Amino acid sequence: MAAITPQRAAPARPQRTPRPVRAVQYVLLLGVAALFVGPLYWLLTTALKAPDEIYQFPPAWWPSALTWENFGLAWEAAPFDRFFLNSTIATVAGTALKVANAVLTAYAFAYLRFPFKNTLFLLILGAMMVPGHVTLLPNYLTMATLGWINTYAGLIIPGIGSAFATFLMRQHFRTLPREVTDAASVDGAGHLRTLWQVVLPMSRPMLVTVVVITAVEEWNNFVWPLIVTNTEEMRTLPVGLLILKDQEGLSNWGTIMAGTLIVLVPMLVIFFVAQRWIVGGITAGAVKG
């Protein structure tokens, strides 16, 4: 596994750490690992336990037999395939549109001339200062006016405005050598062609980063889908999970844990595959260098 380790160059350690201290450090490290793995292990084993084994105490730390029963029960209680489809559509379309917005806007601000360019850019960056939670009620009313409640448009469109991603992309575009885009223009390429065939291929790592962190956000989005949909066939996975939990009334933990696992697994997989880019995107805004 490629670990998140920005390695320090040649750590000059003047004194050796004493053995007992080292031992304590390893115990702590193990404890931390248990703290983060434990809950996920508990989730996985509960979801795979036979329903009656979940309700024995003290619990079975390892299920006596693995069963998929809970997943069937979860599917019966709520249409998880439909939730999955909705989440996928919202995530893919939302991410594509948001990143397209970011790339086009960033290119325009990095390479084109326009009156009041700086003012417009501040207007876009200013959106970062508007807390998302504060916009819920007015945006719901706008959706109602447009007739977009319970539609994919309602689910997706309000989230595709992009300030932070635009900022990241523009900063990146400005680091690209000017000679390359100038040469493309001299060779007769228009701006869109330059963007598509010259600038974007040179920006692949940053593009992947922006796509991955946007997709993670979209998939985990909770409050907006909760508000803008109210029929079962328009729910996304996180919201569907809430509905399942309320329906089962906290009595069917096996079913609920199976549902929870369905929601978590795609992001766990994406995290372990793409953590380099996730971390890159997150630390880009935080730490210089």
Added chain:
Amino acid sequence: MTAVGQPVRSRPDVPVQQAPSARRRPLREYGLFALMVAPNLIVIAVFAYWPIVYNAYLSLTDWNMIAVRPTFVGLANYTRTLTDPAFHQTLWVTVAFTGLTVAGSLVIGLALAVLLDQPLAGRGLVRTLSFAPHVLSGAAVATLWLFIFDPGYGLVRAVLDPLGITAPDLVNSSDGALFGLVIVYLWKNVGFAALIYLTGMQSLPRELDEAAVLDGAGSWTRFRRVTLPQLRPITFFLLITTVIGTFQAFDVIAVMTGGGPGDATTTLSWAIYSEGFEAFDAGRAATLSIIMFVLLLIVTAVQARIMERRMHV
């Protein structure tokens, strides 16, 4: 800025194609700029800026979202809210929840970063594991923790029972529920704080630390007097972003407590939701939204102020 289409210095062998449309170029460029920026700008205007204006208007009205139009009531919503004991409780819960979560994230995150900075085998894996919850769905994480906190069959009881400790009720008791939420948010976000601290620590120059070693400073003194002061910008960044994020925390609260029991976990963000989408009191929800907006604007302004001062030093 060099505009595209101007003569290029480095390639004298290529004839510069500029002559015929040189004067019409800017207009075409303006048009293209407008086309490329418009979709983003329109969405931002409609779904980020307009809501603030709309909220400001709605906060001056009384509206159940069913009547044809809102009735104008002036500042009544504000005077009622600001003198309402329920609002004071909400504010107190928000401050307590934010304070505990933010302080916990920073302190535990820093401690974790220090541990992970040691040359230990497997630290890369632990770093990855501790960061993983940060990208997981809050609703799903909260559902998992509901089961972990379950007084009958939960993991907390399973761990504490053999030790002879009665597991506290971290969901359904008014004393415990807030702590339950804090624990879940810490589990989800400590890895993020640790990662940021760690990245910061590893980019610090070594010279100061080495000089302190030569002066005979112990590791605790070096950490307190050398490392920590240098991490101040990072602490400040984490403080601000965590406050802003925690202030708007919603998914875990919605799944675990729904603001309850009673109003024990009703934060400002939950109150906005319940006033708007459970009580259908648009005026009050809008008033609370404006209050949250102003509070977060103050936080952001303080940040901008301090950032600016630091840059001028």
